[in-house]
Amino acid sequence: MSVTDTRGRPLRDLRISITDRCNFRCTYCMPKEVFGRDYEFLGRDQLLTFEEITRLARSFARHGVEKVRLTGGEPLVRRGVEELVAMLAEIPGLDLTLTTNGALLSQKARALAGAGLRRITVSLDSLDDDVFRAMNDADFPVERVLAGIEAAASAGLAPVKVNMVVRRSTNEDSILPMARYFRGTGHILRFIEYMDVGHTNGWRMDDVVPAQEIVDAIDRELPLEPADPNYRGEVAQRYRYRDGSGEIGLIASVTQPFCGNCTRARLSADGKLYTCLFAVKGHDLRALVRDGATDRELHEAISAVWGARTDRYSEIRSSKTAGLPKVEMSYIGG
Numbered sequence: 001m002s003v004t005d006t007r008g009r010p011l012r013d014l015r016i017s018i019t020d021r022c023n024f025r026c027t028y029c030m031p032k033e034v035f036g037r038d039y040e041f042l043g044r045d046q047l048l049t050f051e052e053i054t055r056l057a058r059s060f061a062r063h064g065v066e067k068v069r070l071t072g073g074e075p076l077v078r079r080g081v082e083e084l085v086a087m088l089a090e091i092p093g094l095d096l097t098l099t100t101n102g103a104l105l106s107q108k109a110r111a112l113a114g115a116g117l118r119r120i121t122v123s124l125d126s127l128d129d130d131v132f133r134a135m136n137d138a139d140f141p142v143e144r145v146l147a148g149i150e151a152a153a154s155a156g157l158a159p160v161k162v163n164m165v166v167r168r169s170t171n172e173d174s175i176l177p178m179a180r181y182f183r184g185t186g187h188i189l190r191f192i193e194y195m196d197v198g199h200t201n202g203w204r205m206d207d208v209v210p211a212q213e214i215v216d217a218i219d220r221e222l223p224l225e226p227a228d229p230n231y232r233g234e235v236a237q238r239y240r241y242r243d244g245s246g247e248i249g250l251i252a253s254v255t256q257p258f259c260g261n262c263t264r265a266r267l268s269a270d271g272k273l274y275t276c277l278f279a280v281k282g283h284d285l286r287a288l289v290r291d292g293a294t295d296r297e298l299h300e301a302i303s304a305v306w307g308a309r310t311d312r313y314s315e316i317r318s319s320k321t322a323g324l325p326k327v328e329m330s331y332i333g334g
């Protein structure tokens with residue numbers, strides 16, 4: 001039975017963070033000054049087990065969730081992630097996908113596809129090795145992420161989506177090289193406006209490169225035309241190259257917010273349900289599960305949270321809201 005919130009939005013997508021750890025330290029997401037040696041990540045017993053995740057995902061599917069995305073932190077650093085994929089792939093009618101930084105993808109692509117993963121999104125912020133190494137702050141080379149993307153495509157996880165977060169004066173010069181490189185490969189490049197998630201990245205509006213500016217820059221060299229959305233509520237705006245060599249997407253969450261169509265819930269690695277990326281407080285589903293809640297009780301708890309949802313942060317974002325306390329993206333699941 002599907003459930004709608006106070007603004008009539010149904011619950012359709014669920015992002016599950018399966019770990020708050022990561023092998024990168026992207027400066028805009030897990031800056032080293034905060035996520036350094038002394039940072040206390042969640043302990044093993046605090047993480048939802050694969051059985052708990054699967055039970056919750058089934059309950060969400062009964063609420064109308066059609067799409068589940070595994071994320072983190074870096075989902076591929078969680079040991080046995082392919083077993084979790086296999087368990088979730090058994091839930092009927094669920095579109096199962098995963099977002100990764102690609103570092104471990106060459107090794108894992110086959111096992112993930114074999115376990116029932118259908119599609120994958122790989123984050124890559126630049127093709128310039130110096131820029132990329134500086135942004136991931138783990139000295140990780142571009143080449144290995146590119147190899148991961150190819151491994152995913154050959155394993156059948158195609159079309160691969162490639163996400164690039166664009167930050168002014170950091171990687172804006174990489175926009176055109178990325179467009180040129182991925183055009184004609186069958187992979188879909190998507191540009192994401194840098195957002196004020198968490199409270200450690202020191203976000204400023206000046207750091208955002210508006211999606212329209214990105215489209216204009218590409219269009220001047222590689223002519224584009226708008227394409228229709230694939231489905232209602234699709235967050236990426238699609239554009240096609242006029243010469244038929246593929247498409248790109250733009251996720252303009254800052255300059256053109258899409259709260260009105262947002263059908264997404266997030267489950268943190270320790271089992272808290274968040275109804276918005278910018279939420280401050282989560283609802284503890286792990287406690288319910290571990291206290292022996294029945295399926296019905298679990299169902300009712302999720303319905304109650306979603307039914308009371310009012311979130312529209314991106315529509316009311318301002319210089320004032322940017323400073324409000326928020327949870328980190330690596331914890332809540334990007």
Ligand SMILES: C[S@@+](CC[C@H](N)C(=O)[O-])C[C@H]1O[C@@H](n2cnc3c(N)ncnc32)[C@H](O)[C@@H]1O
Binds near residue numbers: 071330
């Ligand atoms: C938090 S990561 C988790 C999955 C995986 N580690 C990865 O990097 O793909 C998910 C996505 O969020 C993006 N992201 C992180 N911080 C962001 C920010 N401040 N603004 C926009 N996107 C951000 C990342 O670039 C990545 O594409």
Ligand code: SF4
Binds near residue numbers: 023025073074101123
């Ligand atoms: S964006 Fe992904 S890869 Fe980068 S630090 Fe955050 S979780 Fe890790």
